[in-house]
Amino acid sequence: MSIKLRLTVMSFFQFFVWGAWLITFANYWFGTKHWDGTQFGAIFATMGIASLFMPTIVGIVADRWVNAEKLYSILHFLYAATLCYLPQVNDPHVFFYIMLLAMCFYMPTLALSNSISYTALTSGEYDLVKAFPPIRVWGTIGFIAAMWLVNLTGNKATGNQFYIAGAAAFGLSIFALTLPKCPPKNINRENQSLIQIFGLEAFKLFANYKMALFFIFSMFLGGALQLTNAYGDVFLDEFKFYPQYVDSFVVKYSTIIMSISQISETLFILAIPFFLKRFGIKKVMLISMFAWVLRFGLFAYGDPTTGLWMIIFSCVVYGMAFDFFNISGSLFVETSTNSHIRSSAQGLFMMMTNGFGAVLGSLISGWVIDHYFTLNFSNIQDLASYLKTDSTNLTLLSFIKAQGQTVLENGSLSAGIFLKDWHNIWLTFAGYTLVIAILFAVLFKHKHQNNEM
Template sequence: MSIKLRLTFMSFLQFFVWGAWLITVGNYWFGTKHWSGEQFGAIFSTLGLSSIVMPALTGIIADKWINAEKLYGLLHILSGLALLYIPQVDNPITFYYVIFAAMICYMPTISLSNSVAYTILKNNQFDVVKVFPPIRVWGTIGFIAAMWLTNLTGNKASFNMFYIAAFAAFALGFYSFTLPKCPPQKLISENASIVEKLGLNAFKLFGTYKMALFFIFSMFLGGALQLTNMYGDVYLSEFAGIPEYADSFVVKYSTIIMSISQISETLFILAIPFFLKRFGIKQVMLISMFAWVLRFGLFAYGNPTDGLWMIIMSCIVYGMAFDFFNISGSLFVETTTDSKIRSSAQGLFMMMSNGFGAFFGGLISGIVIDEFFTKDGIRNWHDIWLSFAGYALVIAILFAVMFKHKHNPEEVVNVGH
């Protein structure tokens, strides 16, 4: 099997593990277990908590002590064990700790999978910039495939979703031990301070008004990044409670409808260079923020019959909302920070958006929905989505007014180099 094919298989399974349960866990939580919304928000906050510290720690371990592909495999096997245990859990508190254990092991594998792929491609004389993107796209395809499998096998509200994810995690874990060796690079100096080792020296960027503003907005928008992953499938499935929609395609195949969002991601990635060159980084980030307003607003007014086009359009818009912010934000960091702390700065961007942002977004959204939008176990989805849309709109307007950045077409020319 060729190197590219082997890495493609790794990428496919990496996100298959996640896609098997991430979008549908809300159906299991609310529909099967009938647990509270406030506690559900805490479940998704584990993604953020795990993203704050674990990638940096596992990066240090892979840089100094253990082959990256072996650490990668070990983490997947451990996350698989946690996922395997979830169906035995009978209360939400224990569920939180078990899923937290799974995420502590899983979240750092996202960055480790990139490191492993980069190292193997470079060692085999491949052009990483040219070869890696088509390999990474198969990760999104794996995520979609898992969503479809979970839905079509009738497991979108069943504990079997965790067995599917665990099996894939074990398969990937053992498979990774067969990959070409990625020995420790030992790039971190023995005399480096703990601050440097953890990549925390990038925090000095908060001393610059423009960078501080960027990271703060990254955190606030990061609070919105997982909201539709948390609640989208539950929202569509709960149309079953309205007689005229109970037997609709949307209710039966809600996960497949939601997968349009991931399909959209793969398409909008291809459009990013054009938008960046034409509009610049700030405008593309603004487009992303207003796309989030549309994402939530369309959900608020959609339904499975005459409003189906709004649900589908919301899923299409998701690709623009998610990709445009992550990639243009990453490019902003790449083009405005010193090369000595660039990797740390990229880690800080991810920490603020997918770490602190996702943590607070998950936690607070659960509390708000339970407190203000749920009565007698019935959630008012129209107002929930409108409140999320209002949140995204306020962030977009403040960002447009406060964040100053001059468009430089040359920034785009150097993407990936």
């Protein structure tokens, strides 16, 4: 098997083992376990917490002591074992710590997979600019394939999604041992300070007004990404509670609808060079921010019938919102920093988005939704009115029964039934990103030069 083919397989399964549960996890949390939103936000924050320190630690180990491909194999084996344990956990607090452990194993493999690819392609004397993107795009395809598999097999609200991801991760851990050797670099660090050893020099960039603003806004926008990953699929799935939508395509195949976002992502990657050359980083970042506003706004007014076009268009817009921010931002860091701190600066960019941004976005959104946008219905008349149906509707009664509730003689429910006010949730998220976009337009000063990218 050629080097490029082996790296392509690695890229495919690197994201397959994440996509098998990331988008559908909310259905398991709310629909199967019936746990609350604040705790859910904490679970999604585990990715950010792990991203704050694990990539740095694993990078040092790979640089000094262990071959990158072997370390990659070990981490995926541990990730697989942890995922397979998750369905056995029935306490949300314990679930948090097990998921945090899983993310500590998985998140550093994102950087390791890139490192392995770069090393192998360089050793094979390939042109990185031409060779790597076609390999990396298979990661997105793997993510999409996992989403489709979980949805079409009826596992999007079950613990089986973790078994599917775990089995694939275990296979990847074995396959990783066939990858090209990536031995430690054995860099001489005798005269380096602790700050240099741990790659912390990039924090000096905060002394630069423009770079400091860029990283701060990256953190705020990184929170927006967690909102759509955490709540997008469960938002579509909860249309099943409305009798008029229960048999719609969107409800049955919500994860497939969401996968349009990833398909769009692969297409907008190709448009980035044109937009950067034509408009510059500030305008491209603003386009991304306003795309997030549109993403959330379309979700707020979309539905599975007359508003289906809004949901689909929102998923198409996601490609622009995500890629124009993440990839363009990475290119801005690459061209705005000195060569000796470039890798550290990229790490700082990822820390601000996938680390601090992810943690804040997950925790704060979970708390806000739980306290301000979760509706409690104590009688069937109010519930039927909200869902725009009759209180004798069989679909509604089946929904109540599925929640483990019964309707008493006076029309009250044996316990409260909770539904999320998705319309106002998405409008709030849209307002959040609109404020970020306006502040960025006013505060971030950058004059575009035609040769800067």
